Amino acid sequence: MATHSEHSSTNRRDFLYVATGAVGAVGAASVVWPLINQLNPDASTLALASIEFDVSSIPEGQSVTITWRGLPVFVRHRTAAEIEEARAVPLSDLKDPETDEQRTKPGHEQWLIMIANCTHLGCIPVGEAGDFDGWFCPCHGSHYDSAGRIRRGPAPLNLVVPPYEFVSDTLVQIG
Amino acid sequence: MTGAIDMFKSKIIIAAFAALAGLASVPAIAAEAGPRPERQPWSFAGIFGTYDTNQLQRGFQVFREVCASCHGAHLISFRNLAEPGGPSFSEEQVKALAAEYQIADPTAEGGLRPGIPADRWPSPFANEQEARAAMNGALPPDLSVMAKARGVSDPFPTWVFNYFTAYQEGGVDYLHALLTGYRDEVPATAPEGFELLEGQYYNEYFPGHAIGMAPPLADGSVTYTPGEDGVTVPETLEQYATDVSAFMMWMAEPHLVSRKQTGFVVLLFLIVFAGLMYGTKRKLWKGIEH
Amino acid sequence: MSEHSTYTPGTAVEKWLDDRLPVVRFAKEHLMDFPTPKNLNYWWTFGAILVMCLGVQIVTGVILAMHYTPNVGLAFDSVEHIRRDVNGGRIIQAVHAVGASMFFVALYIHMFRGLFYGSYKAPREIIWILGVLIFILTVATAFMGYILPWGQMSFWGATVISNIFSAIPLIGENIKQLVLGGFAVGNPTLNRFFSLHYLLPFVIAAIVALHIWALHVPGNNNPIGVEVKDGRDTVPFHPYYTMKDLFAMVLFMIPFAWFVFFAPDILGHPDNYIMANSQVTPAHIVPEWYLLPFYTILRAIDFNILFIDSKLGGVIAMGGALVMLLIVPWLDTGKVRSGTFRPVFKWFFALFTINFVALTYLGAQPAEGIYVVLAKVCTAIYFLYFLVVLPVLSRIEVTKPLPTSISESVLGKANA
Numbered sequence: 096m097a098t099h100s101e102h103s104s105t106n107r108r109d110f111l112y113v114a115t116g117a118v119g120a121v122g123a124a125s126v127v128w129p130l131i132n133q134l135n136p137d138a139s140t141l142a143l144a145s146i147e148f149d150v151s152s153i154p155e156g157q158s159v160t161i162t163w164r165g166l167p168v169f170v171r172h173r174t175a176a177e178i179e180e181a182r183a184v185p186l187s188d189l190k191d192p193e194t195d196e197q198r199t200k201p202g203h204e205q206w207l208i209m210i211a212n213c214t215h216l217g218c219i220p221v222g223e224a225g226d227f228d229g230w231f232c233p234c235h236g237s238h239y240d241s242a243g244r245i246r247r248g249p250a251p252l253n254l255v256v257p258p259y260e261f262v263s264d265t266l267v268q269i270g
Numbered sequence: 271m272t273g274a275i276d277m278f279k280s281k282i283i284i285a286a287f288a289a290l291a292g293l294a295s296v297p298a299i300a301a302e303a304g305p306r307p308e309r310q311p312w313s314f315a316g317i318f319g320t321y322d323t324n325q326l327q328r329g330f331q332v333f334r335e336v337c338a339s340c341h342g343a344h345l346i347s348f349r350n351l352a353e354p355g356g357p358s359f360s361e362e363q364v365k366a367l368a369a370e371y372q373i374a375d376p377t378a379e380g381g382l383r384p385g386i387p388a389d390r391w392p393s394p395f396a397n398e399q400e401a402r403a404a405m406n407g408a409l410p411p412d413l414s415v416m417a418k419a420r421g422v423s424d425p426f427p428t429w430v431f432n433y434f435t436a437y438q439e440g441g442v443d444y445l446h447a448l449l450t451g452y453r454d455e456v457p458a459t460a461p462e463g464f465e466l467l468e469g470q471y472y473n474e475y476f477p478g479h480a481i482g483m484a485p486p487l488a489d490g491s492v493t494y495t496p497g498e499d500g501v502t503v504p505e506t507l508e509q510y511a512t513d514v515s516a517f518m519m520w521m522a523e524p525h526l527v528s529r530k531q532t533g534f535v536v537l538l539f540l541i542v543f544a545g546l547m548y549g550t551k552r553k554l555w556k557g558i559e560h
Numbered sequence: 561m562s563e564h565s566t567y568t569p570g571t572a573v574e575k576w577l578d579d580r581l582p583v584v585r586f587a588k589e590h591l592m593d594f595p596t597p598k599n600l601n602y603w604w605t606f607g608a609i610l611v612m613c614l615g616v617q618i619v620t621g622v623i624l625a626m627h628y629t630p631n632v633g634l635a636f637d638s639v640e641h642i643r644r645d646v647n648g649g650r651i652i653q654a655v656h657a658v659g660a661s662m663f664f665v666a667l668y669i670h671m672f673r674g675l676f677y678g679s680y681k682a683p684r685e686i687i688w689i690l691g692v693l694i695f696i697l698t699v700a701t702a703f704m705g706y707i708l709p710w711g712q713m714s715f716w717g718a719t720v721i722s723n724i725f726s727a728i729p730l731i732g733e734n735i736k737q738l739v740l741g742g743f744a745v746g747n748p749t750l751n752r753f754f755s756l757h758y759l760l761p762f763v764i765a766a767i768v769a770l771h772i773w774a775l776h777v778p779g780n781n782n783p784i785g786v787e788v789k790d791g792r793d794t795v796p797f798h799p800y801y802t803m804k805d806l807f808a809m810v811l812f813m814i815p816f817a818w819f820v821f822f823a824p825d826i827l828g829h830p831d832n833y834i835m836a837n838s839q840v841t842p843a844h845i846v847p848e849w850y851l852l853p854f855y856t857i858l859r860a861i862d863f864n865i866l867f868i869d870s871k872l873g874g875v876i877a878m879g880g881a882l883v884m885l886l887i888v889p890w891l892d893t894g895k896v897r898s899g900t901f902r903p904v905f906k907w908f909f910a911l912f913t914i915n916f917v918a919l920t921y922l923g924a925q926p927a928e929g930i931y932v933v934l935a936k937v938c939t940a941i942y943f944l945y946f947l948v949v950l951p952v953l954s955r956i957e958v959t960k961p962l963p964t965s966i967s968e969s970v971l972g973k974a975n976a
Contacts, residue, residue: 111553115546122543129648133623138645142349142388152379317822345640411834415640421830436822441830477843522833525643525650532651533821540814547807554803558795559970560598 144270150206151265158222160211163269167211167219168257169230170267173241178204180228181242188246191253195242198256208267209243210257215250230254304475306422307440307447310512314519315439317534320527321520324497326357329517332492332510337413340405340483342393345414346521349387355527356520361387406469408482417515417522420444442519444475449511451475452485487511566593590776595794596801597782599970603677604780605808606670608801612809613663614768618761620656621705628708630754632747635710636835654824660702661827662816664850667695672916675888676909678897679781685889690771692885694764699851701760704753706848707745711832716845718745718753724858727875744838784969785897786962793966844926852923853916857881859927860939877939884946891946894954901960908949915941 136144146163150170153159158171173181181195199207211219218234225231226247227240237248244253259269313322330351333343348368351359359367368385371392375383385392393412395401402409422440424432431437451474453461466472470480487510494505503509520526567585569575578585627646629638642649671691674680680688703721707714722745725736741748779788788794795801819827827849831842847855861873868876884891899906919938925931963969 111546111549115543115550118539118543118546122539125539129651130619130623132647133649133652134626135647137627137641137647137649138349138353139347139388139641140645142347147386345637345644350644415833418825419830419833433823433826436818436826438823438825529650529654529821529824533817536817536821537814540810540817544807544810544814547803547810551803551807554799558598558800559967559973560600560795 145268146270147262147266147268149266155205160219163210163257168269169207169209169211169222169243169254171207171222173205173207175205177228177241181240181244184240184242184244190245191251193242193244193253198242198244198253200259200261203261206267207241207243208256208259208269209254211254213237213250214245214252214254215248220254304451304473304477304479306424307443307475309439309443310446310515312439312442312516312519314516314526315437317436317530319530321355322516323356323358324499324501325513325516326520327359327497328494328503328509329513329515329520330357331494332487332514333413333517335492336486336510337514338391339394340401340410342395342410342412343391343414343521344393344412346391347387348385348389348391350524352387353524356524357517406482408469410483413518413521415522417441417445417519419522439519441522442515445515445518446511447475448473448481449487449515450507487514590772591802592796592798594776594797595779595788595791596797597780597788597793597966598795598800599782599784599966600780600801600804601783602808603669603673604782605805606666606673608805609666609809609812610663610670611768612812613659613666614761614765616659617656617663618765620652620659621758621761623652624656625754625758628754630708630751632710632750632836635708635750639709650824651820654820658816658819658824658827660705660848661819661850662812663698664702666812667698668850671695671885672913675912676899677781677783678785678892678894678899680889681892681894681897682889683778684775684781687771687774688889689886690767690774692882694767694771695885696882697760697764697767699854701757701764702848702850704757704760707750707753708757709832710750710836712834712836712840712842713829713832713845715745715836715838716841717847718749720845721847722749724875724878727872729872781897782966783898783900784963784966785901786964786966786969789965789967846924849920849924852921853919854878854881854923856919856923856935857939857942859923860932860935862927862932881942884943888946888950892950892954894957894959896959896962901962902953902957903960904957905953908945908953911941912945912949915945 144164146161148161148170150172153170153172155172156174158169160167160169162168178195186192186194195204198209213220213232213234215232215235215237218232220230220232220237220239222230225238227238229241229243229246230239231237232239232248232250235249237250238246239250239254240246242253243256245251257269259267262268313319313325348364351357351367352361352364364387368387368389371385371389372382373385373389373392374381394410395404398409418441420441422444423429424440453472453474461472464472464479466480470482471484472479473481487507489506492505492510494503496502503513523529567578567582567588569578569584574584577583624642627638627642627649629635639653642653644650646652674688674691703717707718722736722740725739726732728735737743739749740746741752779794782788829846834842846852855878858874858878861877862870863873864870865873894902896902899909915938918934919942922931922935922938927935963972
C-alpha cells in the first residue's frame with residue numbers, strides 16, 4: 096500500500112525511535128546498577144575483610160577467639176599430643192574426611208585456625224571438651240576432635256578453616 | 271516552525287529554572303567577618319579541577335606535624351590516604367604510618383594496640399574536657415569536614431555566577447586566609463584599641479577577630495619530604511597554608527575527582543539523549559497542529 | 561471515567577483478567593488512550609516532572625535509610641559514612657539533597673502555571689486543592705528531612721520552626737512538647753521526624769493518585785482555557801504526551817545533574833557541616849530557599865494586632881498565605897480561565913510573580929532596615945492579590961474574545 100517515499104521515511108522514523116529507545120535503555124541500566132551496588136559491603140567493611148593477627152602471645156595449649164568479618168575465629172596453639180592424636184585418626188573414621196595436614200599450614204602445624212561456628216546450626220562450641228579432646232557444641236551435642244573435625248553428633252562438616260597464610264613466623268593474615 | 275517554537279519555549283523554561291534555582295542561594299551577611307577571603311587558584315576548582323597528589327601529600331605532612339597535635343579528624347581512616355583520587359600513598363606507606371599510632375581498643379591488652387589501615391585517625395584528646403583543659407579552655411574543632419563547614423558570602427550577582435561556575439571553594443579560601451591572616455609575628459598584636467584576652471590572637475579573617483589558636487605555621491616550620499616528582503616547593507607560610515588547605519578540602523570531599531568524572535559522562539549522556547528525545551518527539555508530533 | 565472505554569480484551573487470558581481485575585483496561589484508558597488537549601505547552605510537562613521527582617526522592621530515600629542512623633550521637637557521622645564509604649553513596653546522597661530543591665523548582669513552576677492559566681477554576685477545584693495539600697505535605701516532608709543530617713542548621717531550623725507551635729494560645733507549649741517529644745529538639749524529635757519523613761512521601765504519592773484521578777474526570781485544562789469540544793481537539797496521551805513529558809524530564813535532569821555532580825553543596829549551607837550543638841546558635845539561621853517566601857511572611861508580622869501578639873500574628877499570616885491558595889477557586893470567579901485572554905490580569909500576575917520572588921529573596925536577608933519594610937509591603941501585595949485583585953478583576957475585567965475551540969485556535973496559530 097505504501098509508496099516508496101513513505102516507506103523510506105517510515106524506516107528513518109523507525110531508526111530514530113530504535114536509537115532513542117536503545118540509548119534510553121542504556122541510561123536506565125546505568126542508573127539501576129549503582130542503586131543495587133550500594134547494597135554491597137561498603138569501603139569500611141571491606142577494609143576489615145582481611146586482618147593480621149600475631150599468634151606469638153598464645154602459649155602452648157591455649158586458644159583465643161578473635162573476630163574476622165564479624166565471625167568468631169578460634170586460634171589454638173596445639174600441644175604435640177593433640178597434633179599426634181589428630182594425625183593418628185584413620186580417615187575412614189571421619190564423617191568429613193580431611194587429614195590434619197590439610198587443615199594446617201606446613202611448618203605451622205601447631206596453629207589451628209577455624210571459624211568458631213558449629214557447622215550444624217552455628218553455635219560456638221566449647222573448647223577442650225567433648226569425647227575427642229577437641230570441641231563440644233552444647234546446643235545439639237556435636238563433638239569435634241583436636242583438629243576441629245566432626246566426630247559425633249548432628250553437625251555434617253568439620254569446623255571451617257578460613258583462608259589464611261603466615262606472612263612471617265608469628266604473623267598470620269586471615270582473609 | 272513548531273520546532274522553533276518548542277525550542278523557544280524550552281529556552282524560557284530553562285531560563286525560568288535558572289532564575290528560580292538562583293534564588294536558592296543564601297547571601298547571608300556575617301557580622302564582623304572581616305574582608306572576603308581572596309580566591310585562590312586551587313587545582314580542584316571548577317568543573318575540570320582535580321587534586322594535585324603532591325600537594326595533598328605535602329598538605330598531609332603539615333596536617334600531621336602541625337594541625338593533628340591539637341585537632342582531630344575522626345571521619346578519616348588511614349586507608350583513605352591510599353585510596354585513588356587522594357594523596358595516593360602506597361598501601362605499605364599507609365600500613366607503616368598506621369602502625370606508628372596507638373589506637374584505643376578495649377579488646378586489646380592494656381586498651382591500646384598499634385593502628386591498622388582500617389582505623390580512624392586518632393584524636394589528640396580523649397574527650398572535650400581533656401581538650402579544653404589542655405587548650406586554655408578553647409576546643410580545637412574536628413577538621414574532617416572543616417573545608418565544607420566554612421563558607422564565604424558573595425554579593426549579588428556573584429553568587430548567581432557561582433552556580434554556573436560551580437564555585438565551591440569558599441570554605442577552603444577561608445581556611446587559607448585564616449592561616450595566613452594573623453597580624454604580625456608571634457605573639458600577634460591586635461590593632462590599636464582592640465581588646466584581646468589572655469591566650470587570644472588577632473586574626474584578620476576570623477569572625478570577631480579574636481581567635482584562640484596561636485599562629486600555627488611560620489616560614490620553615492615544616493621540612494617537606496621531597497615529592498615523587500622531585501619538584502621542590504618553597505617552605506613558606508603561604509605554601510604551607512595552601513597545601514594544608516588543599517588537604518583539608520580532600521578530607522572533606524574525598525570523592526571529588528570521581529564525582530566530577532561521573533558527572534561528565536552523565537551530562538554528555540543527557541545532552542545526547544535529550545537531542546534524540548527531541549527528534550523523536552518532533553517526528554511523532556509531525557502533522558499534528560498544536 | 562468510563563465514557564471512553566477503548567479496551568477490548570484480545571485473548572481469553574486478557575478477558576479472564578479483565579473480568580476480575582481490570583488493570584490493563586485501566587492503564588489503557590488512563591495512561592495511554594486518555595484524550596488530552598493537543599495544545600498543551602511545555603509548562604504542562606511539570607506534572608510529569610514532579611512525578612519523576614517524587615519517584616527519585618523515594619528511591620534514593622529508601623536507599624539512604626538503609627545506611628543512616630537516626631540517633632543524635634550517630635546521625636551526623638552516618639551521613640558522612642554514606643558520603644565516604646557506601647558504594648556510590650556520595651552521588652546518591654547528593655541526588656536526594658539536590659533533588660529536594662529540584663522538586664520545589666518544579667512544584668512552584670507547576671503551581672504558577674495553574675495560577676496563570678486558571679487551572680483551579682470550576683470544575684477543577686478539587687484537583688487544585690489536592691495539589692495545595694501535596695504542596696503543604698511536601699514542605700513538611702522536606703523540613704523534616706532537613707533535620708536528619710543533624711547539622712547546626714538542622715537543629716536550629718527545627719528549634720525555630722517548632723516554636724511556631726508555641727504561638728498557639730493556651731495549649732501552644734503543650735503542643736510543642738508533643739511534637740518534639742521533649743522540652744527541646746532532641747533524640748525523640750530526630751527519631752519521630754525520621755519516621756514521618758519516611759512515611760509522608762507515600763501519603764503524598766497516594767494524594768498524587770487522587771490528584772490525577774480528579775484530573776481525569778474533566779480532563780486537562782489547556783493554554784486557551786476553552787474546554788475540549790470533540791475528538792479534533794485532543795490526541796491520545798500515549799505516545800504524544802508520554803514522549804513530550806519524557807523529553808522534558810531529560811531536559812530537567814540536565815541542571816539537576818549539574819548540581820549533583822559539580823556543585824552538590826552549593827544549595828546547602830556550610831553550617832550544616834557542623835554537628836548540631838544546642839549551646840551555640842549559628843550567626844544566621846535561614847531556612848532552605850523553598851521555604852523563604854513563607855518565612856518572610858511569618859517574620860513580616862512584628863507588631864501586635866489588637867489582642868493577637870506578633871508571634872501568633874506571624875503564624876496566622878503564614879497559615880493564611882496557604883489558605884489563600886486553598887480558596888483561590890472562589891476568589892477568582894471569572895469565566896475566562898487562561899491569563900492569555902485577560903489583558904489586565906496578566907500584569908497583576910506578573911507583579912504577583914515578581915513579588916513572590918522578592919518574598920523569597922527577603923527571607924534570606926537579615927530582619928533589619930529596609931528589608932523589614934519591604935517584607936511588609938511584599939506580604940501585603942501577596943494578600944491583596946488574592947483578596948482584592950482577583951475578586952475585583954473577575955467582575956470588571958474586559959477579556960479578549962475566546963476561540964470557539966482548541967482546534968480552531970491551533971489552526972489560527974498555524975495560519976498566522
